[in-house]
Amino acid sequence: MSEEIVSELMRAHVYRLASTGQRVDGRRLDEPRKVSVARSFVKTAEGSARVKLGNTDVLVGIKMSVGEPYPDTPNTGVLSTSVELIPMASPTFEAGPPRPDAIELARVVDRGIRESKMVNMERLCITPKEKVWILFIDIHVLDYDGNLFDACSYGAVAALSSTIAPAKGQGLGDDFPLPVEHWPVSVTTAKIKDLLLVDPSLDEERMADARLTVTTDENGDIRAMQKGLSGSFTYEEVKRIIETAQRVGRDIRPLLQSS
Amino acid sequence: MSEEIVSELMRAHVYRLASTGQRVDGRRLDEPRKVSVARSFVKTAEGSARVKLGNTDVLVGIKMSVGEPYPDTPNTGVLSTSVELIPMASPTFEAGPPRPDAIELARVVDRGIRESKMVNMERLCITPKEKVWILFIDIHVLDYDGNLFDACSYGAVAALSSTIAPAKGQGLGDDFPLPVEHWPVSVTTAKIKDLLLVDPSLDEERMADARLTVTTDENGDIRAMQKGLSGSFTYEEVKRIIETAQRVGRDIRPLLQSS
């Protein structure tokens, strides 16, 4: 628990450094950490990707099965996103049902994918009102060093883009790659006092006042946003954060697309 | 918690007053509080009623859907009653799965309705053994100032009597009002030492030794009873309580029937 108390001294140090445009790990304020993507890590999954964002490490597996559509969307496949914050990844994570943190995380990742229409879910309808593909995105956080929103989102996007639907095993014709049509990229910014830091590390995240995640697509359009933590943003800050998210998103997108 | 400790002084005061036939709020010992009923408060429900019994305030919504009957009652609709003691209503209520108090409450309200045959459940059979109407009585306690047994029961009766079955939306002919045939009224009496107080307020309830709920129908016949708390009644007391419940029930019934 004491690990969770970041001393005011540390906070002052990070802030003083940041006011001169620097960060503890040498990045600029608007610079994300290095992103590494390894696809098809798990053979038992229909698609998978392991993503490192700095030292944050997540593994995402996609499973597909055939089931019923929701009554109000009879012509579209079903998407289900879960995040498990397994206790392996951090001394502060505990086993048990997902806590509000994990639920928010899963729902924000899910919205980025769903609202950007990344996967054409209508093409995952098999028989309207009766049979559709169900897509499970399971996100396993292995090592937590800050900014799970982006790491999990990158993992999900990369895993989906490597997914082959197992149609043959279901007697539904040939296996086919998921119909991916858009490329959402999530970029999270933390606010410490009056400074904005892109892709906060664990230490930065712990001392942040507020957080804003912005997911943009390949046109720079906004597909999802989520503000978090108990601080606030000015409207001007919100606009600056969106502009940064558009720019950083453009840099990261190719890393998720390349196979 | 200290709120829950009613001082012996208060108990002595209430008892002394009651031994002269009076109560703190000016009622006679066998006099219930004022009952107010507002029907059709909630448009998203098939029926609803908001009932105030003194300052106790409950909202009851009825939802109907089509489902399978229980195998041992293939010709009757299904009735399901839940009570949520939401933490809004009292500092002593907590979020979470229903505790024994809420379960007992829901089951006693349910028995009053079920055993009085208030709603003719056989007329809610659509196709024997296959399709029947399922009636959900959801009781939301908004403000708790004593005697939930009666407040919840009045709310359920009033809500049911305002319910229109959404048959048309299910392709089952015209919408129709629920077939209401009887009018159960629950009357709860608390015992403090050797005195019997009808419709106990919160303070009276807290210092009560025993409680007896008696539900009678429009003929004065008994349809359900439930004794509670760790004290006891003499048989003579039980009989007096039933007689009072019959009389008070006659007074309250019209309030629940009027629409």
Add this chain to the structure above:
Amino acid sequence: MSEEIVSELMRAHVYRLASTGQRVDGRRLDEPRKVSVARSFVKTAEGSARVKLGNTDVLVGIKMSVGEPYPDTPNTGVLSTSVELIPMASPTFEAGPPRPDAIELARVVDRGIRESKMVNMERLCITPKEKVWILFIDIHVLDYDGNLFDACSYGAVAALSSTIAPAKGQGLGDDFPLPVEHWPVSVTTAKIKDLLLVDPSLDEERMADARLTVTTDENGDIRAMQKGLSGSFTYEEVKRIIETAQRVGRDIRPLLQSS
């Protein structure tokens, strides 16, 4: 809780006695307690048995119903084993969902029956891929005086061997006894320092370093094993324990078979 702390003195006493080949209750080291079996104790069950192993007392009921087979075993009935360590049986048992102890116990009993092919589960297939008999083994521990592994296993075997499948009530021809083909017997040995004690009593179990359960069939073949507790065995000890389990199993088997 203090009840759970067995004094080192007691441990020293039991060990000293055992090094001369004796036990507190007069048994030899390789001698199980008396086994009593009462069949068909519960009329509401398809089969049942109450077994006492010394003062350990368990009641096992078998219920059968018709359901779907697992997709990967379309031609075999389904077996489901649960153990409830009800708080009646010991001051250390608590109400609530099964704890790891109860889960391990149920799984080890289940493996002994399943792996020995005691019941021919293929003969419990009604229509391949569609309808099979489901066999519920519910083990109720009534009085806990040590070695539940063997007591529960004996109860399950005896109850199964008295079970009559209620085919007639399901319109599936005449009732029939379960097709029992093998007779697994579980024998558990506890290790205290370097000594091995068969069928440990509660006091012996509390001070044991390690535990090994070996289930053998009527040919002396091994059908299931489970090592427990935080101590270890040498390979030589494992072999001695198996040989004892074969011998003791031969003595106990007739008690489970007789009806």
Add this chain to the structure above:
Amino acid sequence: MEDIEHIEKEMKLINSDGRRLDGRSFDELRPIRIEAGVLRRADGSAYIEWGGNKVLAAVYGPREAHPRHLQDPARALVQCRYNMAPFSVSDRKRPGPDRRSVEISKVISEAFSSVVFKEQFPRTSVDIFIEVLQADAGTRCAGLTAASVALADAGVPMRDLVTSCASGKIDDVVCLDLNKDEDNFGDADCPMAIVPRTGDVVLLQMDGHLTYDEFQKAMGLSIDATKRIYEMQRDALRRRYSVTLEDILKEAPPAAAPVEPEPEQPREDDFGPEGI
């Protein structure tokens, strides 16, 4: 299942000669057999067979209440857990408490709360466990009656035993102690529990349809029956404790001196095919 409709319509629960389907008259109890002291680990226990019901009751305590924040600094908690074994009913019951069990546990806890001398044991709990092994209607009455004997067997100081019985209405006749068919197809059921020495009603529930007059008839039958059942409870304790308890039960148990079983009394270690 095919014939339920038929049964519902045709079921005659009382013959032309006034006998019930199991041959009993309207005021006749099913056979009852009570045995005290049947478990070794529990501080007190009892087994009851009541018609087709087989119920086991056990008592632990007074013992330190857990978790601590539940402790009452002024008195003992009296807590009952009523539970049905999965195999005790015709359709297997999933393990764990359902809503019905939670309610029954609550009303039985309250019934015993009024007779246990709780003030003698602050911060403790008296835990009562009732396990229904085979059910045939009236399990709460059978369980309560057995638990009462188990409390005495555990030496928990009480004002008196509690005795329980139900009456109901079938084919418009008020009858004592309904069995399962009578409960399923009858018109009303009214379980109660009483402190026999004082007549105090400590449990009372009712569902169905009774006129006030019928209710009084039902209570009359039940009160009468509890006298007979009370004797059976005392007999069970007498058989277990030979002399001692009999003497004690003639008087009210002295509040400060819990009943102690004779330590030399051997417990039964075996049982016949019907016994427990």
Add this chain to the structure above:
Amino acid sequence: MEDIEHIEKEMKLINSDGRRLDGRSFDELRPIRIEAGVLRRADGSAYIEWGGNKVLAAVYGPREAHPRHLQDPARALVQCRYNMAPFSVSDRKRPGPDRRSVEISKVISEAFSSVVFKEQFPRTSVDIFIEVLQADAGTRCAGLTAASVALADAGVPMRDLVTSCASGKIDDVVCLDLNKDEDNFGDADCPMAIVPRTGDVVLLQMDGHLTYDEFQKAMGLSIDATKRIYEMQRDALRRRYSVTLEDILKEAPPAAAPVEPEPEQPREDDFGPEGI
């Protein structure tokens, strides 16, 4: 259900004259009615009707936080529980929190955390309960707006009220305050909450598809609307407290002096068929 496909394709949400299906223009709020102090047990409460939404909010605290290990020795916890009644939506919602409710509870808790003077009440919790009784899109904004009034009614010291509103996009037009059909068949929804006096954004979520330009239009509409809603919040408090609070709200509430309702103020004990 038969016609959903049809609806999805054909649904025109904006008429040729630029009016929405319920007759509103693109920058028009649904009717809003707020009432403060509607519950007796809660320390503060408010009821809001906002279009077809009916939402009740209550506040308890600052009170000792439970369980103890959650207490923060330096400040109060601000905890919100957003809940939908089972009958508040067209298909009955099972009781208990679903994942959506958990997320909404979290973001509302965070929104209020930035305005409550938490440091004045270490080891306590301020508990906010929002109950959606009837839902018609925008329940989180309605709940937040009502909870803000309930906090003031409870006398919890705050920097300012929080005011919430959403804008979205339907038929490619950026519109204020979507109703249920517009939310279901529209293209984007963007709920926000703001501290009106400072313009600080304390809640911001968005899903759908907005260009950066459209986002700024939506925020413009919402910010404008919060000014009107803020007045309604203040009116509700004025109606409840006549003079006192009105004076106070002209200034920032002094940090150390929680707003106290006038003790003589009678509460409404009754209501009409529409009211609460």
Add this chain to the structure above:
Amino acid sequence: MEDIEHIEKEMKLINSDGRRLDGRSFDELRPIRIEAGVLRRADGSAYIEWGGNKVLAAVYGPREAHPRHLQDPARALVQCRYNMAPFSVSDRKRPGPDRRSVEISKVISEAFSSVVFKEQFPRTSVDIFIEVLQADAGTRCAGLTAASVALADAGVPMRDLVTSCASGKIDDVVCLDLNKDEDNFGDADCPMAIVPRTGDVVLLQMDGHLTYDEFQKAMGLSIDATKRIYEMQRDALRRRYSVTLEDILKEAPPAAAPVEPEPEQPREDDFGPEGI
């Protein structure tokens, strides 16, 4: 699914030349690769690929045990949580522990309890986490073997590493280290874990059908294999710690001096498409 019946009947798991379907002989292990120190937050970690299994193990502690009432004043608790990722098996596994995982967690906890010097760390817990990322039979052996390396990587003082392997019977032949098809269609499986230096058996389970003679053959194969796996465990630690640990592992680790990783040792921050 159509052909399962067929498979069950026809599946030949051993060829006429004595080779298994994946080409191995009866006493041959699948390929094993172990890497130590692969996670940053955990105090110790290891990754293992064993045939088609991919398993990650992490260790935290000794750290203060939570909740407090579980603390043992005389020694550390050794607690393992074995978990399968939802995507690690062909049919998606629902998140959260099933009964199988609970049992495996228990027997692995017990296996490590006998080698960790628990008395040195009263009131603490040593928490071992095993995550199966891709499963192909033998996951508990792989997990235990990796966890052993993670414990050493965390510097937890132990009598020795624990090494695990299974043998079984397929087509009536006793074979080492069954893969998934062999496990599904074989006749017996017998996982064990051993302390290589002393030969102490700390985990032993078996299901299926083995004569006593076959059991001894299986144990012989497993014991022999653990010697080879033990070397791979030591190699993984040697690669991570160059010299230090190698020297230490030649001797028993001195009880009071936990193994410390060299602080300057950089951790891998990247990986190839196959690695972790």
